[in-house]
Amino acid sequence: MILKTVSLIKYFGGLKAIDNVNFALQEGEIRSIIGPNGAGKTTLFNLLTGYLKPNSGKIFFKGEDITDLPQYLICRKGIVKSFQITSIFPKLTVFENVRLAAQMRKTTYNFWKKAEDLEDVNDRVMQILKEVKLTEEKDSLAADLSYGLSRHLEIAISLATNPKILLLDEPTAGMNPEETQNTMHLIKKLKKDLTIVLVEHDMKVVMGISDLISVLHNGQILVEGSPDEIRNNKEVQRVYLGGR
Amino acid sequence: MFKVKLNFFDEYKIILIVLVFLSCLPFFMSTSLATEILIFGLFTSGFNILLGYTGILSFGHAAYFGLGAYTAGFVLKNCFGSVWLALFGSLVVSAIMGIILGFLCIKRKGVYFAMLSAAFANMFYFLALSPFKDITGGEDGLKEIPILMLQFPFRLSLSKPLNVYYFVFVLFVISIFVIWKIIHSPFGKVLKGIRENEERMKACGYNIKNIKIVSLVLSALFSGLAGGLYTIYLDYVPLRTFQWLTSGRVVAMALLGGTDTFIGPLVGAGIFLFIENTVSIVTARWEIFVGALIVLVILFSPGGVTGIFKKKN
Numbered sequence: 001m002i003l004k005t006v007s008l009i010k011y012f013g014g015l016k017a018i019d020n021v022n023f024a025l026q027e028g029e030i031r032s033i034i035g036p037n038g039a040g041k042t043t044l045f046n047l048l049t050g051y052l053k054p055n056s057g058k059i060f061f062k063g064e065d066i067t068d069l070p071q072y073l074i075c076r077k078g079i080v081k082s083f084q085i086t087s088i089f090p091k092l093t094v095f096e097n098v099r100l101a102a103q104m105r106k107t108t109y110n111f112w113k114k115a116e117d118l119e120d121v122n123d124r125v126m127q128i129l130k131e132v133k134l135t136e137e138k139d140s141l142a143a144d145l146s147y148g149l150s151r152h153l154e155i156a157i158s159l160a161t162n163p164k165i166l167l168l169d170e171p172t173a174g175m176n177p178e179e180t181q182n183t184m185h186l187i188k189k190l191k192k193d194l195t196i197v198l199v200e201h202d203m204k205v206v207m208g209i210s211d212l213i214s215v216l217h218n219g220q221i222l223v224e225g226s227p228d229e230i231r232n233n234k235e236v237q238r239v240y241l242g243g244r
Numbered sequence: 245m246f247k248v249k250l251n252f253f254d255e256y257k258i259i260l261i262v263l264v265f266l267s268c269l270p271f272f273m274s275t276s277l278a279t280e281i282l283i284f285g286l287f288t289s290g291f292n293i294l295l296g297y298t299g300i301l302s303f304g305h306a307a308y309f310g311l312g313a314y315t316a317g318f319v320l321k322n323c324f325g326s327v328w329l330a331l332f333g334s335l336v337v338s339a340i341m342g343i344i345l346g347f348l349c350i351k352r353k354g355v356y357f358a359m360l361s362a363a364f365a366n367m368f369y370f371l372a373l374s375p376f377k378d379i380t381g382g383e384d385g386l387k388e389i390p391i392l393m394l395q396f397p398f399r400l401s402l403s404k405p406l407n408v409y410y411f412v413f414v415l416f417v418i419s420i421f422v423i424w425k426i427i428h429s430p431f432g433k434v435l436k437g438i439r440e441n442e443e444r445m446k447a448c449g450y451n452i453k454n455i456k457i458v459s460l461v462l463s464a465l466f467s468g469l470a471g472g473l474y475t476i477y478l479d480y481v482p483l484r485t486f487q488w489l490t491s492g493r494v495v496a497m498a499l500l501g502g503t504d505t506f507i508g509p510l511v512g513a514g515i516f517l518f519i520e521n522t523v524s525i526v527t528a529r530w531e532i533f534v535g536a537l538i539v540l541v542i543l544f545s546p547g548g549v550t551g552i553f554k555k556k557n
Contacts, residue, residue, distance in 0.1 A: 049447070075449035083447075089440040100437045103430055104449045109458065110430040118430060161448050 002027040002195055003048070003079070003165060008057035010043055010219075017043045018054070019219035025165070030191055032198045032206045034230075035216035036240050041199040042084060044216065045167045048197075049081045050074035061165075076104075078164030082154045082171065084199075090143035094134055097142050097153055098125045101160035125160065132156045132186060148179035152186065165195045172202050184209055207231065215240065255506060259424070262507050263417060275405040277521045279477050281514050282409070282416045283470050288497045288509035289423055290466025295495075296503030297427060298459045299439030301354070303491050304361030307345070307368050308338040308464040310486035312471025314372065317386040317481040318379070325390040327402065331415075331472045338468025339461050346457035362488060369486040386481035402476060412473050419466055424506065426462060435459055467494075500538055502548025511550050 003025040010018035017040045025031060033041050046052040048059065050071035058067045066074055089097050102124045103115070116122070129135045132152040137145060142153060151171060158166060168187070172180045184205055187196060200206045206213060206227070213230045215222040217239050223230070230236055266285075269278035287309055294300050312334035319330040349360045372380040381387055392402035394411065402408050426432050434455060437445045446452050475481050484490060493516070501512020516534055523530035545551050 051447070070451075071446055072449050072451050075447060080449075081447065083444075087441060087444045087447075089437060089444065091440060092436075096433075100433060100445070101448045103433065107430050108434055108450060108455065111426045111432075112429055114428055115430045115433045157444070157448065 001025065002062055004060040005048075006058045006060070008044075008047060008059065009055050010040075010047060010052065011055050017219050018047065021057070021219070021221055023214065023221065025195060025197065027195050028191070029211040030187070030196045030198065030209055032200055032210040032213045033216055034200060034203075034206055034213060034240065035222075039216040040219040041216055042169055043219075045081050045169055045197075045199065048165075048167060049079055075161060075163075078162070079167070080158045080161050080163035080165070081167035081169060082158040084169040084173070086150050086154050088142045088150060088153055088157060090141070092142060093139050094142055094145065094153060095125060095129070095138040098128055098156050098160045101157045102128070104160075105162055128156050128159050131159070131189065133182070148175050148182070151175065151179075151183065155186070159190070163194065165197065166190065167197045167199075169199050170201065171198065172200065172205055180205060259420075259507060262510060263420075266416075266510075267413060270406060270409055273518075274521075275409050276477075277517060279405070279409045279412055281517050282412050283473050283477060284494070284497060284513040284517060285510040286416050286419055286473070287467050287470035288494050288501070288513045289420060290463050290470065291494045292463075292498050292503055292509045293423065293426070293435070293466070294459055294463040295498055296508070297432065297435045297439060298456060299442075300456065300459070301358050301495070302361040302460075302463075303358045303488075303495065304363070304365030305463070305467050305494050306486050306488065306490035307361070307365040308341060308467035309471040309474070309490055309494075310365075310368055310372070311341055312338050312468030313475045313481045313485040314380060314386060314471075315468075316472035316475040317389055320389050320392065320475070321386070325392060327392060327394050327476065328396065330476070331469065334468045334472030335465055338464045338471070341468075342461035342464030343457065345464075346460040350453060350456045350460060362491060365486065365491055366488060369483070369488070372483060372486050380483070381481070383483055385483050386475075389475070389479050389481075392476060392479065403479075408477055412477065415469070415473065419469060420510075423466065427506065431455075431458075496534070496538055498548075500534075500541055500548055502550035504547045505550040508548050508550040512548060515549065 001024055005021055005023040008018050008021040009016070021044065033044065035041055043052065047054055050069055054067065058065055060066065061077060061079060066077065089100065099121060102121050103118065106118055106121050129138055132155060134149060134152055134156060137149065142150065145153060155168065155171060172183050175183065180202060188209055190196060210227055212224060213227060214224045215230060215236050222235060222239065223233055266282065269281065291305050294302055315333040315337040316330040319326065319333045323329050345364055349357055352360055373382055394400040394402055400407050400411065402411060434450060438452060438455065442452060471485060474485065497512035497516045498509050499512070500516055501510065502508030519534050520530050523533050541548060
């Protein structure tokens with residue numbers, strides 16, 4: 001088990017956003033978290049990455065208690081998320097966007113070398129750009145990318161930090177069918193090196209690539225199971241799928 | 245307005261041209277004005293590491309300038325007029341203060357950090373004015389600094405203005421070179437990343453708090469060195485080195501010249517001091533002209549004077 005939460009609780013004022021969540025993730029799986037808006041999906045991601053701290057409960061990564069660690073340390077350990085609302089460096093080139101993230105593993109406090117001369121960092125960037133199909137755009141400004149490609153850049157930046165677990169927050173939101181297909185392809189390709197958790201509303205994507213699905217509702221895990229089990233679950237249909 | 249794309253080699257050439265121009269400055273203007281342009285150019289460049297490259301506005305950089313100035317003055321008075329020791333003292337003391345103030349203030353954002361930095365600088369001003377009057381000379385400033393003589397690497401009388409100018413020029417060039425290296429280093433890129441999207445950088449695993457403190461310390465180092473050079477230039481330390489006006493001037497110079505380019509701070513310092521020097525001959529109200537120029541610049545070219553020539557992203 002690569003990631004585990006125990007009785008995780010998060011309040012926002014009076015609102016119990018995460019209500020006693022016991023979540024367990026196996027290495028190498030693709031897990032989707034689905035549920036209606038406001039169910040707590042993004043909050044759960046933010047707790048897992050250390051961006052938010054739980055009110056009570058614990059988070060274990062490969063057996064180690066990471067509950068109280070700051071976000072940047074959790075990222076270095078290997079839990080990284082990509083943002084629901086694209087968060088890139090618009091005024092920098094695509095290459096520099098990914099290079100900044102990749103550089104984290106190599107060096108921060110180097111005041112003397114030319115940043116462009118970090119050859120192994122550059123190689124890693126080119127490797128990632130190839131995976132997300134952004135090689136041609138490497139010298140374009142990030143702000144000039146189409147929406148679909150900027151979502152790929154979003155994923156590329158997270159990938160560049162060499163994560164063990166990649167949390168993708170609505171990666172296909174706002175994409176047309178072709179862009180969605182491309183992104184699904186990409187996620188499937190990434191599976192062999194990573195554990196991936198997906199928050200998604202697009203059921204075709206969810207059913208198409210998930211090994212397991214967790215359904216979140218009112219901050220609680222309603223049910224977990226394979227795509228078929230979830231599709232046929234009456235409770236899930238009532239709460240989420242039926243209404244769509 | 246013509247916009248020219250500056251690539252790396254162009255920037256290199258422009259800086260070289262500016263340095264050559266600066267080396268001849270005493271032929272175009274009074275030596276004292278030329279020296280001040282170098283000193284404040286260095287001060288503003290150091291300041292811009294924090295503002296232009298990390299995106300943090302400080303309204304209290306007089307703290308480092310003043311500390312550098314007073315430390316140099318103190319060392320010169322009490323340690324046999326050793327110039328290098330004085331400047332070393334400036335560097336060390338400003339760096340230490342940068343670390344202290346960094347740990348105290350850096351978690352605050354935006355205007356709160358600006359206010360905190362201003363508050364600390366003012367604290368130093370009043371400490372120098374009254375409680376520590378015996379050390380600092382209070383309102384009168386630190387006087388009776390011995391006639392300065394450079395001993396190493398060769399004997400050079402620093403009572404002659406032109407000698408002072410070239411001494412400052414050499415240190416200026418070395419410092420600018422170091423700042424250049426820092427800006428283009430992996431660390432410099434991290435600073436830029438923080439300025440562009442701090443949340444993203446945090447999510448990429450960078451320890452933002454520590455990195456900002458280091459940026460502040462580097463900024464303080466060069467500001468303190470400028471202060472030390474100011475003392476050598478004046479042979480005296482005025483209380484105004486700690487004054488809020490000094491903090492304000494460096495902000496104005498940076499904005500005027502442009503915080504987005506490498507030579508922006510130098511250009512800003514040059515224009516500001518040039519106007520101060522020439523207009524004040526005609527009228528005591530020279531500040532109106534500089535103020536008006538800054539307003540015009542902010543309205544029509546937020547990237548400062550050098551922003552006019554830079555390709556807009």
